[in-house]
Amino acid sequence: MTVTAVRKDPQRLTLTVEAEFDASVERIWQLWADPRKLERWWGPPTYPATFTKHDLTPGSRIEYHMTGPAGDQPHGYWDVLEVEPPRRIVLRGGCANEDGTPNTDMPISTIRVDIQEVAQGRTRMSIESVFPSIEAMEQVLAMGTEEGQSQAVSQIDAILAEETVQR
Amino acid sequence: MVVSVHVAPPDFDRVFAALGDHTRRDIVRRAISGKEGVLELASHYPMSFAAVQKHVAVLEHAGLITKQRVGRRRVVRTNPEALLVARRLLDQYERLWRARIDRMNELIAETAGAIDTVETKESKR
Numbered sequence: 001m002t003v004t005a006v007r008k009d010p011q012r013l014t015l016t017v018e019a020e021f022d023a024s025v026e027r028i029w030q031l032w033a034d035p036r037k038l039e040r041w042w043g044p045p046t047y048p049a050t051f052t053k054h055d056l057t058p059g060s061r062i063e064y065h066m067t068g069p070a071g072d073q074p075h076g077y078w079d080v081l082e083v084e085p086p087r088r089i090v091l092r093g094g095c096a097n098e099d100g101t102p103n104t105d106m107p108i109s110t111i112r113v114d115i116q117e118v119a120q121g122r123t124r125m126s127i128e129s130v131f132p133s134i135e136a137m138e139q140v141l142a143m144g145t146e147e148g149q150s151q152a153v154s155q156i157d158a159i160l161a162e163e164t165v166q167r
Numbered sequence: 168m169v170v171s172v173h174v175a176p177p178d179f180d181r182v183f184a185a186l187g188d189h190t191r192r193d194i195v196r197r198a199i200s201g202k203e204g205v206l207e208l209a210s211h212y213p214m215s216f217a218a219v220q221k222h223v224a225v226l227e228h229a230g231l232i233t234k235q236r237v238g239r240r241r242v243v244r245t246n247p248e249a250l251l252v253a254r255r256l257l258d259q260y261e262r263l264w265r266a267r268i269d270r271m272n273e274l275i276a277e278t279a280g281a282i283d284t285v286e287t288k289e290s291k292r
Contacts, residue, residue, distance in 0.1 A: 003265055
């Protein structure tokens with residue numbers, strides 16, 4: 001159990017996850033800085049991610065796609081806003097078109113990553129995700145869950161139906 | 168397989184637009200207890216009664232609050248269902264990140280040797 005804290009703010013649509021690892025700050029930093037490592041954890045085994053452009057420099061754009069079991073390839077991008085190796089990254093992004101350009105019809109979310117040493121060889125990472133709308137949350141979930149895109153489609157309807165039944 | 172992810176009904180856009188204002192978020196918080204009317208709510212804010220009334224109307228239109236009759240008074244009460252949807256999505260997002268962190272841990276365990284070499288090199292700089 002390495003997740004040490006989870007904070008959810010449904011009104012601000014913000015999720016913060018804190019985790020501690022038995023590893024140095026540099027090793028945790030490499031999970032983000034090395035695209036080959038990033039690929040190993042970003043997507044689930046059924047939806048592996050491929051980073052086709054990855055440069056952790058402010059102003060640059062990270063481009064990636066995921067490959068689903070049916071061969072579907074949702075594309076995504078992150079604009080790199082802030083980088084302070086090996087402690088801090090701020091990314092803002094969303095869905096992309098097949099050529100890697102941002103899909104401007106889709107909402108944009110922000111991720112802030114903070115990495116700090118809590119003891120010798122023990123590192124805490126905090127990941128804060130801020131969504132502009134419920135639609136943006138659904139979009140991210142659709143890209144990142146094992147269920148893939150199809151099951152996210154009627155998520156809201158399903159939730160509402162369930163809430164109604166429980167009454 | 169291309170599936171549209173534009174699935175949020177328009178009402179939910181309204182919900183989150185309504186929550187995009189800090190006074191309205193504060194009204195939603197206060198109205199959870201369902202004890203105050205618009206007049207009492209207005210006393211908490213440095214703005215006119217009309218301005219607060221307008222905020223309340225936006226929230227009511229978004230389905231976030233309802234006005235209910237309690238005796239001879241009309242109180243403002245938060246509708247928790249609208250907030251529940253956001254919470255459920257955050258729960259799913261939490262699971263997504265927990266799975267990612269599990270994979271990070273596996274990766275760290277697996278690559279421990281290789282990275283230690285790099286670190287030794289860097290610490291000699």
